[in-house]
Structures are given as C-alpha cells and as structure tokens.
C-alpha cells in the first residue's frame with residue numbers, strides 16, 4: 474500500500490502526537506463521505522457529526538497533509554477578495570449573507586479550540602502592514618467596509634503605531650485586527666481530526682479517492698475499498714487533481730513558500746514582534762510572518778503559478794525576510810517548505826452542488842484558514858436542508874481561466890507581474 478508522509482516542515486517536526494490511521498481496505502456505508510482531511514473536510518465533518526450524521530473521511534495522505542498543515546498559520550478575516558468585490562459579484566441579499574459570514578471563521582476556530590481542548594498555540598491579533606500611502610488608503614477603506622458589516626475590532630496604526638508592533642523600517646502604517654490571530658496550523662488540523670473521531674467519525678489515511686460513481690447513491694472508490702454514501706463532500710482543493718473534472722476546469726493550483734528560522738533568543742523575538750501578532754503586508758504578492766511558540770520567525774511569500782515545487786525555497790524567501798528584518802542577518806534558516814493553495818479567476822471561493830448529492834468548496838485563493846471553517850458550516854447546513862447561506866456562496870460566479878489549463882499559469886504569472894510592478898512603484 475502507498476505511504477505518503479508529511480513533507481518536511483517546521484510543523485511536521487513540531488506536530489502533536491497523533492495516531493496512525495488505517496487505509497480503507499473494505500466496503501463501508503455511511504451518510505456522508507468527505508474527500509480530503511484539510512480544514513474544509515474536517516470542519517464539514519465536525520459540523521455534520523455534531524448534528525448526528527455518520528461521516529467517513531478519505532484522506533489521500535495524512536490529516537493536514539495539504540495547505541492546512543503547511544500554511545502561514547494566520548487567522549485572517551474576510552476573503553481573498555473583500556466583501557466589496559462580493560457585492561459587485563452577486564445579488565444584494567446574497568452579498569449581505571456572505572458579508573455577515575466574513576468574520577465567523579475566526580470564531581469557529583476559537584470555539585473548536587476551546588470545546589475540544591485543541592493545543593495549537595492560538596494567539597490573538599493580526600496586522601495588515603502598509604508599504605505606501607496607497608495601501609494606507611486601502612486599509613482605511615477596508616476598515617469602513619468591515620464596520621459597515623458590523624465588525625468593530627479594527628484599529629488603525631500610524632507610523633509610530635506600526636513600529637510598536639513590528640520592528641521593520643518598511644512600513645508607513647497599518648491596521649490591527651484584534652479578531653485576527655495565529656495558530657500552529659497542522660496541530661489545529663490534528664486536533665480537529667481527534668474531535669471528529671471523538672464524535673464517532675472515521676478517518677482513513679493513505680486512501681486517495683480514485684473514482685466516484687456518481688448517481689442516486691454515490692460510491693467513492695479507493696484502491697482497496699469503497700464508501701457508499703447518501704452525500705459526498707469534495708474537499709481536496711489544490712491537491713484534488715482530476716477526480717471531479719468540472720472542478721479542475723475552473724481553478725488553478727499555485728505554490729507558496731515558507732521558511733522557519735532557528736529559535737531566536739527571547740530578547741530578539743520580543744523586539745521583532747513585541748505583541749506577538751502575526752503580520753501580512755498589503756502587496757498583491759504578499760509577505761506574511763509571525764513567531765512560532767518556540768520563537769522562530771516563520772516567514773512566507775511568493776507564488777508559483779501552476780504549483781511547480783521550486784528548487785531552492787530559502788533563496789526565494791530569505792531575501793524577502795532580510796529586506797523586512799535586516800537585523801536577522803546571520804540567523805539560520807532551519808526549515809523551508811512549499812504548499813499549494815487553489816486560485817480561482819475571481820479570487821473568490823467556489824461553492825456548489827453537482828448531481829443533487831455531491832457538494833464542494835474550493836479555491837479560497839490564499840486566505841483560507843478562516844473561510845474553510847465557514848465552508849464546513851454552510852455545507853453542513855445545506856445537507857440538513859437549510860441552504861440559504863450555502864446558496865449565497867453558490868451564487869458567486871465561477872469562471873474558467875482564459876487559455877484553459879495549458880495557458881492559465883503563464884497568463885496568471887503575467888497578471889501578477891503587472892500587479893507586483895504596481896506595488897513596487899506604489900500606484
């Protein structure tokens with residue numbers, strides 16, 4: 474039987490102990506078969522189990538093997554494109570519902586952590602850091618937008634204010650989201666998996682779904698077994714491949730890279746990020762960073778369209794880190810890894826149903842830690858027959874990438890180059 478381990482990363486090296494789960498080797502029957510044990514699949518499974526459904530999760534590798542176990546760990550509210558884009562993309566009632574949900578993901582994570590005693594180094598506070606006045610104006614508009622949707626946890630930071638939270642000369646100001654925060658992402662996924670099992674859910678690892686017999690009673694096949702279910706939830710995101718051709722056609726896997734330094738001495742760590750907030754800058758191709766519980770700087774950035782794994786991650790990310798924090802010259806990089814997120818043309822998530830019993834959510838385009846937790850909730854609501862919020866998400870348009878699967882990566886890279894040039898000159 475195949476065995477796919479976690480990729481080498483700081484998170485895999487510091488993961489909480491977890492059981493080795495069997496691969497599926499026979500025929501089972503359940504209410505809902507979830508494909509993928511990332512946050513989307515785990516969140517969906519937990520909400521369903523809490524409502525009395527029987528759930529089986531099939532995971533191709535290990536719990537949190539995908540983006541959920543490799544990400545920057547930043548709890549960022551709203552979506553990869555903000556609620557104003559949502560308002561331009563769908564009806565006013567749908568936009569109102571999606572806007573109201575934009576701040577729910579962080580709450581779901583905090584509730585999960587509290588209810589199931591998940592040990593994942595949860596810390597409050599996230600900063601958006603502006604590199605120029607255009608980005609500062611954008612943050613002011615973002616604050617007004619989020620406040621229009623009832624969110625009151627934002628605080629503008631002027632030049633001195635940002636210096637008090639990030640020891641970098643690069644930023645002219647920023648915005649602090651007290652409802653943002655950060656976590657050890659793999660330990661969050663592992664804790665959620667344990668919660669799923671505590672409620673009677675079953676997770677099979679090393680069990681890629683290789684075919685779905687779609688129809689009135691769908692059946693999901695792995696190499697050595699099959700799951701017959703009333704519903705299937707597809708949560709494979711950037712790692713799904715061609716299992717559901719309709720989903721592959723309208724999305725593009727992209728890679729992004731992260732490094733972790735050696736542990737910093739306590740004083741240096743406390744001067745870099747004195748309040749231990751996480752930070753992302755406001756560039757189109759953004760840098761994001763935070764401290765781990767053992768005081769490493771975890772620094773990410775860059776996008777590889779089409780998700781090829783770059784040869785030397787440290788040479789891509791370390792110069793970015795040193796540009797932000799020249800004081801880290803001489804500090805060693807101890808871990809470097811890459812992971813894939815799924816991009817959509819609109820940068821808004823794609824949610825929907827196929828055949829009446831196959832549900833999916835994918836493509837949160839970079840900001841998915843909070844959104845995926847919301848997705849699980851709305852999919853569970855839809856399966857229970859309360860589909861208003863699911864339908865609001867499903868009303869967002871899904872576009873195919875221009876040029877199809879062959880040209881989508883180079884065309885997107887060209888578009889990103891244009892936006893990053895705009896970031897550089899600050900217009």
Ligand SMILES: Cc1cc2nc3c(=O)[nH]c(=O)nc-3n(C[C@H](O)[C@H](O)[C@H](O)COP(=O)(O)OP(=O)(O)OC[C@H]3O[C@@H](n4cnc5c(N)ncnc54)[C@H](O)[C@@H]3O)c2cc1C
Nearest residue numbers: 509511512513533539540541544545547682709812841842
């Ligand atoms: C390096 C990196 C940094 C990021 N940083 C942040 C951040 O700081 N904040 C933020 O909000 N977002 C961030 N993101 C995005 C965020 O991590 C993702 O949007 C989110 O984790 C997606 O969760 P998911 O469950 O949909 O997909 P994934 O976590 O990718 O999970 C999909 C799972 O499905 C499994 N799978 C796929 N196909 C099959 C199959 N056929 N059968 C069975 N299993 C299958 C995979 O093995 C995988 O475990 C980052 C992403 C990356 C890659």
